[in-house]
């Protein structure tokens with residue numbers, strides 16, 4: 001294990017970047033609260049090819065070429081014009097795209113938060129500096145085990161040096177996701193991975209592996225115990241969101257009652273430029289992004305998806321939770337806080353949650369606070385022309 005030596009310059013730039021990012025996130029949140037007529041998060045595939053071949057994965061191949069850069073830039077422009085606030089590049093392995101830096105730079109130029117999901121194999125100090133210069137906001141690496149096995153080579157042993165380089169050089173936020181589910185042979189690895197992530201100053205999350213339809217593989221008692229231990233390591237707002245009843249039901253194999261807003265607030269754009277619900281429901285609605293209209297958006301916003309009760313796609317769950325907060329702020333916040341406090345009586349809610357509590361629960365004047373927040377964050381200006389009519 002190496003000593004992490006982060007330069008004073010990197011530390012200063014990291015701090016400045018964090019402040020700017022928090023402001024942009026607050027603006028994203030204010031916009032999501034103010035209007036239901038734009039996508040919050042889009043996951044875009046710049047390349048389907050991957051340099052690994054995890055046996056549980058159905059999101060990669062071994063041969064596809066990268067999507068042409070000018071096409072990718074047009075897709076980002078289109079998403080920005082629709083008012084999308086977060087754009088995530090994933091794959092396959094997105095770091096195999098030759099113009100990844102330019103794609104990230106373009107996302108930032110168009111005012112969205114830029115996020116990258118990678119297996120981390122291509123991370124080097126020089127590559128991290130390029131991602132810094134491009135303006136990346138978040139990087140997520142998912143690590144499946146401590147030692148590589150025949151299921152997955154996304155292993156702490158292989159990736160640990162890469163994580164140390166990230167701790168030294170990255171000016172963006174890094175999240176390490178560990179997973180639980182039946183294909184994972186040593187569930188306690190998730191805790192080792194999460195502890196190492198925290199030690200290096202990263203955020204740690206834990207996900208539940210889904211089957212090829214995005215549906216739940218129920219966890220054993222041991223898996224559940226580890227799941228809760230990993231969550232308990234993290235006190236941030238992100239983990240706070242994870243503590244809600246969705247995650248609790250997921251680990252118990254119980255259905256959730258929620259409205260999936262995929263195809264509206266969440267869009268999955270495949271390598272062919274088609275809009276799908278999510279990575280596990282490709283083929284629906286499969287409409288080209290450039291022809292996606294308000295009619296499509298509204299239809300999918302209101303549609304009930306039969307796969308929702310046992311869904312484990314946490315990014316869509318979290319995106320949809322923003323709408324439940326927008327529609328019922330008091331009930332949602334009270335429910336979240338009560339659950340969290342029941343598990344951890346000493347829990348101190350993060351600043352943002354305390355502010356929301358004051359605005360929406362104590363004062364009771366949602367409209368006034370929402371308007372004021374929009375003005376303060378300069379989020380009352382349109383981000384794009386919005387979703388066009390058919």
Ligand code: SF4
Nearest residue numbers: 050052053054057119
């Ligand atoms: S690294 Fe990611 S995209 Fe590649 S095979 Fe594994 S899970 Fe799939």
Ligand code: SF4
Nearest residue numbers: 214260278307308311
């Ligand atoms: S409920 Fe939504 S996010 Fe989950 S699998 Fe179905 S379409 Fe995808």
